[in-house]
Amino acid sequence: MDLLRKLFSNNRTEKKTHTEMNVFSSLDKNIEFIENQLFHSSDLKWRSIRFNQLEGLIVFFESLTDQQRIQNEIIQPIEEKREGTVDKVITSLEITKKSDLGEVPHALIQGKCVLLFEGIVEVYVVDVTAVYKRSILEPENEGVIRGAHDGFIEHLLTNLYLVRNRLMNPNLVVRYYQIGKATNTKLALLYMQDLANSDLVKEVDHRISSITMDTIFSPGFITELIEDNPYSLFPQILFTERPDRVVAHLMEGRVAILSDGDPSALILPVTFFSFYQSPDDYHRKWMVGSFIRMLRLMSFIIASLIPALYIAIIGFHPEILPENLILSVKSSIDRVPFPPIVEALIMQLTLEVLREAGVRLPSRVGQTIGIVGGLVIGESVVRAGLISYPMVIVVALTAISSFVAPSNEISLTTRILGFPLMVLSAMFGLIGIMFGMLFILIHLCKLESFGTAYFAPVMPLRMKDLKDTFIRFPIWSLNQRPHDPHPKRLNQERNSREWEQDDPGKE
């Protein structure tokens, strides 16, 4: 057993090979060392300067640094003053002295530039990183009608700005991490000190720190590395590109992870129902918002159940439908050579293929796909007698209702859930579907992420939290935060409509 465990464990500790190295007093030796450490990379540049009658060099990567800033903040002041202390002459914000030459290559690849002088055994590391970023746009796959239209971008600091700007509170804590030994990806962990449960924060910290992978190029990696149940079909961490959504979740005592180079924030721990909430709900009147939310949850049931129900009814219990309805359905089905399960599988797979093709194709070709998919497949397949009309309706209904979910992850999950249910219903009819649903329900009540039950507040039942689950109660009645992330403070408001009592009641 031990041998097996050794073979499969990936807990091998690697030691960092970092040797301390003093800065040489000779410029040539220094530059030779740096060049060797960076393997004579072509974008490593240097320029000679003169300061305090000493020969000096500015070394930098032209691909990572802002050359305008080097010009303005370093070269220009030095050329003007010609003598003095380096720290005072250079106008950059961040300047550090280092005596270890081994650290210099690391500083260089982070976009810093290095100042070396002949005969001085110290180097100056100046931050002149270039920042190229796109503008702040509304996230395309999370659009809302009302509400804020800004979204995260690929630059971590901008994203942090977007959050902090909405949540001006000293309790908002940001913790930086650097993970991925080769890529050195920067992560930021955000939480409210006075709300987020300290056990939760500790657990997240622990899990992030134990990541030993060398490349982290997407938040998808992080989710897979830190989530509790990687074998579950259900997403347990919420992806969002909307700062307002992040702020709302932070204020419920949850934790957000932002990563440099990706516009999606990870929110955890979340429950199943978080995937069906949208900021839109809170901009509408509460009754309208509740209606739409019910519609969304209903669409989850429709998307995962309707094909299976159709198969069960057609194959096992046609008598459940009224007579004239079953006659018209039957007349369409009788021409089809396949059993309903094959029909359903063909159509569902076609749908998935079309969807995937639609994502990849540029928008101009995408229209063609729409025509091919909608007209050719939808219409001709029935004319040719391969698929029945009701089946096309069922599949279309499934597709549309699965896209209602505000989160892309859950919409995929719903459609995939449909497949095993279809197989069960083809084997056992309605009873099979019921067992399938029971199985899913059991699975949902087993799931826990970061100490939070996934199907809360329904399992375990907590009446107070149901106010903001299936329907959205008026905001002034939501006196308490949801209990599932175990926040430090539960109360979030008390009688915000106090003015009603103050009203003297003049007619």
Next chain:
Amino acid sequence: MIPEKSRISQGQFMFIVVQAQVGVGILSLPNKVQAIAKGGGWISVLIAGLVIQVIILILWALCKQFPSDTIYSFLPKITGKFLGNLLCFAYIGYFLLSGGTVLAKFADVIERWVLQETPRWALLILTLLTCMYLAIENLRVIARLFVISSLTIIVMVVLTLMGYVNVNFSYIFPITEAGWGKIVKGATEALFPLVGYEIILVIYPFIEGKSGGKLKAASLGNMMITLFYAFEVFTCLIIFSPAVMPQVSEPLLYMLKGFSFQLIQRIDLIFLSVWVFVVSTAMVSWIYMATVGLGRFFHRGEHKKAVPYAMFILFILAMMAQDPSISDFFDRMLRIGHYTFVVGLPLILLCFTYLIRKRRT
């Protein structure tokens, strides 16, 4: 002693009792009590509920003596190691047999009403796999699901309420047509569909809070179920005339078959689908009761490891019960088992512990 992960609240305990009690019996109960007690059948059910209340009181008083022990750990303490362990195995056998009978009856009904051509083993495997997925979990997860699946009882009540469009109250009169003696005799018949409250013997130490609250929760659960059963029986009695009743073995389903909505013609199928939930949870509770014991004896307290072969035993039992003579035999065994293990033995043990306590002081 009891890990944090498997503690449950008293509310959850109530729903566990509810779910453990509702089982397969409900479909055929109206027919059986009517045969004995005639129009007073629903009173029989209420009497049975009262009797069970008394039994619950006995079980509770017994468990209270050992607040941190399941029946498997306090039996050897009372009767000595050898006899205690022997009795534990008898209990395990009783629980497994109960589970097996529930499964067999469930398969019978499904075969008769919905899936006439599906092989029995396939249905059994589907049921058992689903139950296994839940039974391997700790009690807290099981309790969570039980709470939610109690909603199905509301659905069942609503479906039954539709029967009230064409009722005839005169069918139940005179209420004491069969005489009080027969009504009480009917109560013994109604006792068996209501079993399942034995779960208190096994899960008592896992419940948080004071013992009084635990009794309250169990009684409340029992009351809800008794009322639910009485309601169902009452509805059937006023819908089917006394002459028709003996021919209808599952009156509830026949009753629902008669109604239809605009869109759904066969409400009995909907009722049966919902009933699947209820039966599965009842089965899980039997399996849990048995595997906790098996786990204690063979797997150092991990009931999860005992689940797969407990499932296999249930499968064999349910396959055997296909034969009516064997299933009748099982029924008789269960009756005896119920009286000895759930009524007689706990009463004796209770007196015994009291005597021991007294002698010590």
